[in-house]
Amino acid sequence: MLDLLIVGGGYVGLSAAVAVKQAAPHLSVEVIEAAPEGAWQKDPRASAIIAAATKMMEVFGIWGRIAPEAQPITRMIVTDSKTSDPVRPVFLTFDGAVEEGRPFAHMIPNVAMVGALREACEKAGIAIRHGVRAVGFKNTGPSAELSLSDGSVVSARLVVACDGVRSKLRDMAGIKTVTWDYGQSGIVTTVEHERPHDGAAEEHFLPSGPFAILPLKGNRSSLVWTERTADADRLVAADDLVFEEELERRFGHKLGQIRASGDRRAFPLGLTLAREFVAPRIALAGDAAHGIHPISGQGLNLGFKDVAALAETIVDADRLGLDIGDLNVLERYQTWRRFDTFRMGVTTDVLNRMFSNDFTPLRVIRDVGLGLVDRLPGLKSYFIREAAGTANGGAPKLLAGQAI
Known part of the structure; x- marks a missing residue:
């Protein structure tokens, strides 16, 4: 029987495995991943990682390997306009x-x-098994039994679901969610441009949704482009000429000539919050616990916060000789993370509804609000520290750069 079984081999699942195993080497930890071996090497996307998460990577001893590929975000610019506005x-x-x-x-x-x-x-x-997925979950009391798609059954004192916003394991454990669809999709692609971005990220609030330009190494940027779902599907399916013409209308000419490069994909956007983050023998982390709008760029980083809190909960319980899968132990993790997650979900929901429209009175109010924040250095400093994950003094140790 394993001590810890993690379902999902993405950022969150792998981070959880490393965090627990490094702090408690005697615990047996295994990861299962539905994608075949090597599939991760074909992912063309990039993600925004906050300062607190980089501190956790430093504790893991891997930031030195990642840093040469990382592009620092040196400045954030926020605008609010119509697509047709010349300025x-x-x-x-x-x-x-x-x-x-x-x-x-x-x-x-x-x-x-x-x-x-x-x-x-x-x-x-830590063993990583590829090409298998969970098809059954049963709490036997002292352990959880997970039936896998290859016909095998694995037992563990604790199972952690990191299998995404449509988590099958969450459903099998009987954990309900609150969810709704925004009727929007996020188009993700990469753009090459003539002039350097100097590390600046931009978020343009447009009537159909936010249009985020995020700097990559070299004269390249990653886009998270929100459109109504039907329009997003049309754009992704369009030929390169049509797509780049629509892209240029939103991107502008400040970085010279632009060209879309690589794949373009559209992902449906909605809000999903698990009613419970834990049940006997199981904990949810990452998108399995919460799926939010990308308007704040915090979705993945909420998952890293989950990892830090859950790992500290598990390791502290183990050091006290407690059962790491007991519901009373797991309640500490739930208490630690649920309010922050709910707050971020509500915040992104309100921001999306407030900015994804062209109602003139509301537009005036939000622009006045943005201007006021820009003139208050103390408030701006708080917001940037909150976004970076460094504002909360009660944060888990890993997010402060401390070993558990």
Whole structure:
């Protein structure tokens, strides 16, 4: 019987495995992943990683491997306009540093992050099984039994579901969710441009939804482009000429000529919050616990916060000789994470509803609000530290750069 079985081999699942195994090497930890071996190497996307998460990667000993591929975000620019506006006034800017030499976030290619985490798993002796998925979950009392698609059955004192926003394991454990669809999709692609971005990220609030430009290494940027679902599907299916014409209308000419490169994909956007983060012998982490709108760029980073809190909960319980899968132990993790997650879900929901429209009175109110924040350095500093994950004094140790 395993001590810990993690379902899902993405950022969150691998991070959870490394966090627990490094702090408690005697615990047996295994990861199962539905995708075949090597599939992660074909992921063209990049993700925004906040400062607190980079501190956790430093504790894992892998930031030195990731850093050469990471693009620091040195500045954040926020505008609010119509797509057709010839000039987009800047209402809010944030400097990117939260402390000396540490920007509030980095853009990191997914292959660099997953590759480093997989190496850390290998070094720690964590087995990763590919091409299998959970098809059954049963709580037997002293352990959980997980039936897998290859016909095998695995027992563990604790199972952690990191299998995404449509988590099958969450459903099998009987954990309900609150969910609704925004009627929007996020188009994700990469853009090459003529002039350098100088590390600046931009978020343009447009009537159909936010249009985020996130800097990558070189003269490249990653886009998270929100449109109504039917329009997003049409754009993704369009030929390159039509797609780039629509892209240019939103991107503008500040970085010279642009060209869409690589794949373009559209992902449906909605809000999903698990009613419970834990049940006997199981805990949810990452998108299995919460799926939020990308308007704040915090979805993945909420998952890293889950990892830090759950790992500390597990390791502390183990050191006290407690059962790591007992519901009373897991309640500490739920208490630690549920309010923060609910707050972020409500915040992103309100922001999306407030900014994804062209109702003139509301537009005036929100622009005045952005302008006021821009003129209050103390409030701006708080917001940037909150976004970086460094504002909360009660944060888990890993997010402060401390070993558990």
